[in-house]
Amino acid sequence: MISVILTGTGNVARHMFNAFQKSGQVEVKQVFNHRKKTLDYFSKKTKTTTSIKEVETADFYIVAVSDDITLQTCELLKNKPGIIAHTSGNQALPEFKNSGVFYPLQTFSKEKNVDFSEIPICVEANSNEAEQKLVQLGNVLSENVQVLNGEQRKKLHLAAVFACNFSNHVMALSEKICRENDIEFSLLRKLILETAEKAVVHSPRKMQTGPAIRRDKATLRSHEESLENKPELLEVYKLLSQSIKDYGNEL
Amino acid sequence: MISVILTGTGNVARHMFNAFQKSGQVEVKQVFNHRKKTLDYFSKKTKTTTSIKEVETADFYIVAVSDDITLQTCELLKNKPGIIAHTSGNQALPEFKNSGVFYPLQTFSKEKNVDFSEIPICVEANSNEAEQKLVQLGNVLSENVQVLNGEQRKKLHLAAVFACNFSNHVMALSEKICRENDIEFSLLRKLILETAEKAVVHSPRKMQTGPAIRRDKATLRSHEESLENKPELLEVYKLLSQSIKDYGNEL
Numbered sequence: 001m002i003s004v005i006l007t008g009t010g011n012v013a014r015h016m017f018n019a020f021q022k023s024g025q026v027e028v029k030q031v032f033n034h035r036k037k038t039l040d041y042f043s044k045k046t047k048t049t050t051s052i053k054e055v056e057t058a059d060f061y062i063v064a065v066s067d068d069i070t071l072q073t074c075e076l077l078k079n080k081p082g083i084i085a086h087t088s089g090n091q092a093l094p095e096f097k098n099s100g101v102f103y104p105l106q107t108f109s110k111e112k113n114v115d116f117s118e119i120p121i122c123v124e125a126n127s128n129e130a131e132q133k134l135v136q137l138g139n140v141l142s143e144n145v146q147v148l149n150g151e152q153r154k155k156l157h158l159a160a161v162f163a164c165n166f167s168n169h170v171m172a173l174s175e176k177i178c179r180e181n182d183i184e185f186s187l188l189r190k191l192i193l194e195t196a197e198k199a200v201v202h203s204p205r206k207m208q209t210g211p212a213i214r215r216d217k218a219t220l221r222s223h224e225e226s227l228e229n230k231p232e233l234l235e236v237y238k239l240l241s242q243s244i245k246d247y248g249n250e251l
Numbered sequence: 252m253i254s255v256i257l258t259g260t261g262n263v264a265r266h267m268f269n270a271f272q273k274s275g276q277v278e279v280k281q282v283f284n285h286r287k288k289t290l291d292y293f294s295k296k297t298k299t300t301t302s303i304k305e306v307e308t309a310d311f312y313i314v315a316v317s318d319d320i321t322l323q324t325c326e327l328l329k330n331k332p333g334i335i336a337h338t339s340g341n342q343a344l345p346e347f348k349n350s351g352v353f354y355p356l357q358t359f360s361k362e363k364n365v366d367f368s369e370i371p372i373c374v375e376a377n378s379n380e381a382e383q384k385l386v387q388l389g390n391v392l393s394e395n396v397q398v399l400n401g402e403q404r405k406k407l408h409l410a411a412v413f414a415c416n417f418s419n420h421v422m423a424l425s426e427k428i429c430r431e432n433d434i435e436f437s438l439l440r441k442l443i444l445e446t447a448e449k450a451v452v453h454s455p456r457k458m459q460t461g462p463a464i465r466r467d468k469a470t471l472r473s474h475e476e477s478l479e480n481k482p483e484l485l486e487v488y489k490l491l492s493q494s495i496k497d498y499g500n501e502l
Contacts, residue, residue, distance in 0.1 A: 067467065067469065067470060068467075068469060090470050090473060090474075105438060105439070105441075105442060106441065106442055106445070107442065107445070107446075107460045118441050119441060120438045120441070122438075144438070146435075146438065148434065151432070152432055152433065152434055154473070154477060155428055155429070155432040155434060155477065156429070156432075156434050156438065156439075157474075158428055158474050158477060158478070159425040159426075159428040159429050159434065159436075159439060160425070160439060160442060161461050161462065161474065161488075162421045162422070162424050162425035162428065162487075162488075163421065163422045163425035163426075163439045163442065163443050163446075164439075164442050164443065164446045164460070164461070165459070165460060165461030165462075165463065165464075165495070166418075166421040166487075166491045167417075167418035167421050167422055167443070167446055167447075168446050168449075168450055168455050168458055168459055168460070169455075169459060169491055169494060169495050169498070170413045170414065170417040170418050170421065170491075171413070171414045171418055171450045171455040172450075172454075172455040172456045172459060172498060173413050173494070173498070174410040174411070174413035174414035174455075175410075175414075175454060175455055175456060176456070176498075177406055177409055177410040177413065178406070178407070178410050181402070181403050181406040181407075182403065183399065183403050183406060183407050183410065184397075185410075185454075186451070187356060187371045187373075187395070187397065187407060188356070188407075188410060188411060188414045188415075188451075189451045190356075190357065190369050190370060190371070191356060191357060191358070191411060191414065191415050192414050192415065192418070192447050192450060192451050193447055193448070193451060194357075194358070195414075195415045195418055195419050195447070196418075196443050196444055196446070196447035196448075197444070197447075198419075199419055199422045199423075199443060200437070200439075200440045200443050200444060203423075203426060203436075204419050204420075204422040204423040204425075204426055205423045205426060205427070207419055208416070208419055208420060208423060209358045209415070209416060209419070210412050210415070210416030211412065211416075212416065213416075216318065218318065218319060219318060219341050222341060222405070223341075223408075223409050223412065226405060226406065226409060227409070232494065232497060232498075235490065235494075236413075236417075236490065236491070236494055237412075237413075239486065239487065239490050240417045240420055240421075240487070243420060243424070243483065243486075243487055244416070244420050246483060247420070247423060247424070247427075247483075
């Protein structure tokens, strides 16, 4: 049985905890967190502590805390015997022996259960041995474990911002346009799902449609005119249309 | 049996032709198009003509041609006895009696068959009678027929540009970041599909995640720094992050 001590109590920690328990191959021996209150979620299921002094010995210490305290939390644990790995997409590999990164590429929300088997886990480590062990741990949860260096992981995190946070935002702006014009946003349901499906099956670069890629000046002008009293939407419309045209020219 | 004469030979015309034929309730009596060559697709299945003089009598004349010639093509047909309706999201309702709009909200590609039953059809007409008849025709194809006025239809078309063309483009930029850093874009597959599913089930406004909505300045700065030599990506990153923050403030 692989032993893990989890640090942190947020969504990543919770989902990972449940996935480890479910696997039957990993025991989460203990959950460590400075604030007692948020440990309640775990306290019926395993040991918990708020004190670094009480943290036990384990094969892995997984640090799933917010980005701004990730590295200092790893530092706290660095004299422990196992591998200390954080789950952040954007923080550097800690600079000590046996450190690593164990980054699940997914957004987690409290409400929704996730199937870890489909979530890519990106691994980086300070030694080949630690890398191998983190890959093994990743394989317990996921069918897709990737070794990425720090630069690649950061870029993947950035790519995820474009593909997910930004695509969600333009959908939110679309919803806003609908709401302000008494149109049901649900009319776009099918089109949105189809856009995402096409993008992951084919290349989104090849799947681009719409007035900008067609160089349909009349429609572009008519859309811009209809946004004249919505400067915040107009700015996004103009920049993304220009970006689509420019990217089309690169091909 | 409802009779339809189709004008145009592009993707919309083809998919609509097939859907009408399949319904068993509509007969496409004839396909009219100025260029003979593109009529080949239809000529084995129904009558075709390149001459306005040969266009027969029917209940509906559906004009599915490119936006720049939509209104003049409707004008050509205006003395015909039935209802003359175009399929454009962005063109005005033609200004003559018995005109209408019959706009299917979907992107059509040659390769892929579409299930019309899930595609919203937006109807507008110059008379109540024509409106009713177009709604009936829409119900033959789709489970979701909506009567929208011209302004709403234009805004829906604009909303579709944001939700689909723009979301596809930010995914294309994401793919570019991956490609330039030797990262498999397929790592983002699950995350992209989940983003789209969440957006249509819940509201995308409520589903926004990422550094901008969290006001995570350190990550925003680190992403911007990593795009310093990619001004075209940096500009999109900054504007959309700002737009996410501003929209968050509106709530």
